[in-house]
Amino acid sequence: MQKGTTRVNVKDRFWKRYIDVVRHEVVPYQWEVLNDRIPDAEPSHAIENFRIAAGESDGEFYGMVFQDSDVAKWLEAVAYLLETKRDPELEALADDVIELLGRAQQPDGYLNTYYTVKEPGKRWTNLRDNHELYCAGHLIEAAVAYFRATGKRRFLDIMCKYADYIGTVFGRGEGQISGYDGHQEIELALLRLYEATGNENYLKLSQYFIDQRGQQPHYFDREKEARGETGRFWYDGGYRYHQAHIPVREQKQAVGHAVRALYMYTAMAGLAAKTGDESLKQACKTLWENVTKRQMYITGGVGSSECGESFTFDFDLPNDTAYAETCASIALVFWARRMLELETDGKYADVMERALYNGTISGMDLDGKKFFYVNPLEVWPKACERHDKRHVKPVRKKWFSCACCPPNLARLIASIGHYIYSQTSDALFVHLYVGSDIRTELGGRSVEIVQETNYPWDGTVRLTVLPESPGEFTIGLRVPGWCRGATLTINGEKVDMVALIQKGYAYIKRIWKKGDQVELVFPMPVERIKAHPQVRANAGKVALQRGPIVYCLEEVDNGPNLANLFLPRDAHLEAHFEPDLLEGVVVITGTAERMDESAWNDELYRSSEPQTYQVPFRTIPYYVWCNRGEGEMTVWVNEKWGHQS
């Protein structure tokens, strides 16, 4: 979203801490993992695979078929870190890896260690399963990020050579493969490569992959036949898993593997924005409505089934068997950002914010040392022994052998500055309220804007506008969807904000002069949120939200058996900041009611009216759950109708 000279410097208390965790913990740790230097972790072999491919080491390929993408995501995270703060040592390390990649690249441009080392001669024979273009995509994303951060072309050149080669292999021409990858990623990466280079071939190749997907006769069938494979694909529904069951423009319902789906929608939105393709834009909007109004958890989690890590069907949002993969929420952020390019509508930024402050960062502990792949909304640790809940881990794990989530989260957090603003030549949009400086050009002049806020804990935001000279341009300020009664002052004078709002943004067009102050106040009362009545799992339940933050109850604060805690409809709810708790969070407290178990006499079922008693309760932000040991957790709380007794 940043134009050439735009620079965003994140100074936010909330996000800066996370960036530092990525810088000081996640990225260095992953580097050790990639080099197999963590004794108690499963070997990664990812760097070694490149050495072998480069002919500099003996040995055999080891790891997932998409092991290369771990290196790519690490490089991409490093790039964003370098963008926020120069670090010659880290940059030298990255340069070495990039040189290694260059040496592993084949003369024709091909770059994939699995096929180079393990199955030479078998390139492009199993696009459905083997993530060949997926790996290429991640490397391209990293190369673009590294170029933007450092200005160095080496990595970008390597990947352009690879992309050029891919462009010769794939397409509808004679002798070309009319296929596409089983795991979408190359599509959005080529778009970024186009943005970085201006080379339209990359845009067209991305379009080709999107347009060709799901066409008949089906490429995956032909490819399978060529492999001599028989038997059905394990996931039902004719490549619904890969969103390749029908052409993308005909898809109205999000299905299959959530990360694949959302990476594809991200590319579709980006392409539609670049090309003005109306049918593609319409498909994006239809799918957006389906995902965000039918299949999204309140945390911004998506993918409600462990089987295929996938979407299921409308309103099927079980809390305790949720999948809600960290990567899927991250992908939702990517998609939302691209949707904002299609249309400046607050609903996209609302979802982006929801995922950012809840379902993405819940995937990592506060120290950056442990990770969730699955982000349930309700956990009873004992029940995780059940076969149907084994994917739900009651505590975060150190690393995963399929290590997609930790580095994905690292690259998202390190690049948070890319999600705050977007702009046209004479308008700046503020999508997120994150303490930061932005230097850019607006209306032909250089402008710096300083954003100060204690968001997400406080809804007051101050923008100081510093154009190098006075001039007219527009600032579009997002009014969060959760907010009622927002107020706006400019240089201390109250402005009628409602009149300025269009689709969730307040537009201020004026002649700005140096030092103009805009103050926004977004009141943050505690909100009691209900789910749509069709969400059977949440019937009779309520969730608490304050500002963008979704809350949860934990056993450590409220004792075991959280299901047996009832929140009266008229309960008074207090919010206050606790600086020493969980790196500083606003907690919500109040009085709830509990069934009196002591009156039960050991019976399992009985007819008499149960007695309740009052108990204090405390909720914490969902994203920090499970930072104080194992225990029960729930986002949705049973509600007591009627009045506090």
Next chain:
Amino acid sequence: MQKGTTRVNVKDRFWKRYIDVVRHEVVPYQWEVLNDRIPDAEPSHAIENFRIAAGESDGEFYGMVFQDSDVAKWLEAVAYLLETKRDPELEALADDVIELLGRAQQPDGYLNTYYTVKEPGKRWTNLRDNHELYCAGHLIEAAVAYFRATGKRRFLDIMCKYADYIGTVFGRGEGQISGYDGHQEIELALLRLYEATGNENYLKLSQYFIDQRGQQPHYFDREKEARGETGRFWYDGGYRYHQAHIPVREQKQAVGHAVRALYMYTAMAGLAAKTGDESLKQACKTLWENVTKRQMYITGGVGSSECGESFTFDFDLPNDTAYAETCASIALVFWARRMLELETDGKYADVMERALYNGTISGMDLDGKKFFYVNPLEVWPKACERHDKRHVKPVRKKWFSCACCPPNLARLIASIGHYIYSQTSDALFVHLYVGSDIRTELGGRSVEIVQETNYPWDGTVRLTVLPESPGEFTIGLRVPGWCRGATLTINGEKVDMVALIQKGYAYIKRIWKKGDQVELVFPMPVERIKAHPQVRANAGKVALQRGPIVYCLEEVDNGPNLANLFLPRDAHLEAHFEPDLLEGVVVITGTAERMDESAWNDELYRSSEPQTYQVPFRTIPYYVWCNRGEGEMTVWVNEKWGHQS
């Protein structure tokens, strides 16, 4: 439970209909299945296997390793049907099968078609998995039932010969196998054989199997080693699946495969009653408390996990992913009956009744043509597409390739007369209120008792006592645990019942004369039942019960989205009999509240207070659910605290 000359004749409107369904539908259909004459069903081959074993047909063994048990269960059901009504044609059919069994029996007494035909020479090499003694057990049960029903010894003799042979093979003596079966069944069967024959060897062999189970060094380990098998057993926990993880007297918690567990507990209770073994009795009582107060659904369903069709842990009773196999509820009835021999306590008969009127017969449609293996307490048909709910079928199926439940239900229903009464020499206990005549001996004289009732729809029960001559004996009448305010009259005179009650039975000891009339009235108001607060799945929910019948809501009566229906705490609930509905049932009706979906504007989450509107609702007995097509169903209904709006 019947002494030699005791005869029970079931005339009950409710149960007679079920027995007729078994007689006219289930048993004839199964006969066709066993003979592979149902074109659209998977072949059974069970009869053919015996022909091959007898050397009368060529071909290979086909079917499950326990295919023989299908023939056994059919024969057992036939025996009970013959007991209730002579049928020379059916008896001749059974006699033919019995003769075939005799011809398939090996000279040493061994009788198992799998090992005789498919793996000769491999007898007793895989007790853990291959159900060899399990099949023997079912054949023994059938032989005992056939002997009691017809007086014919042929089948009994065949099985005594087999049991005698088993007695030489198994035990702690030199050259004997110190093992036991992976699927308990032989233990309870040998007990019945002992009861039928008085041969103490069978009692001792049963005891041996129970005592040896779970001892170290572990037999299954030694056996596995002998087979040269490596690798872990698929189910976690060191033979918890088979309840062979520790010796049975040390087991405090029901674990593993529910049917295996309950068949074992049935044998343990029977043995403890016969032998007076105190430690075994204590183990039974401990396990009874665990199952019925911690791991039982309100329907009498048990086994809450599909993985291993097994028990899980205390209070883990999810409604929508329940397993609650029909066979497990049947086994719970068996166990309860045996517990009543240990101790005349109404709590056992309460559970027996609960399972009989709810979780067992729910396994079959009213026509006896379709069956449930799994008996969920909540169904959203669309969600059965989810991988974690695929075991939950929204509609009953015609038959199963693993056909354990239909014939098991057939034998239970056909033998319902065995569960109504039990007796000592001078006391008769009435455990169930089922319209029937019993002829027996009490206090040395012949007595007939006629029980008339419209149970379970009406709580009035009339017993006419007809001793051949006046004399003293005791009648113990169960006062159901669900009942408050039961009244008793003898020959029209009210008796203070409370003073007569001990552990759930009202004892009437008097000199009975011909024509004495006892009238019991058990009031049957609609009860709102709550689950123990530790049952997280039912927090905030209520179930309706009237008499022994547990109710449920169906979509066909109440529209879709049953979760969105809230039952106010003070809702007036009406019960009335509908003669033309589902073969005649009492339904419960009232007014509930629904969230107004139309006010939702397509949002998935929102903060405003949802509006409700009143709707009439109708609940039907759980056991008849899914007799009117596919749709949602729920037993537990969301409750609205406070008053009807």
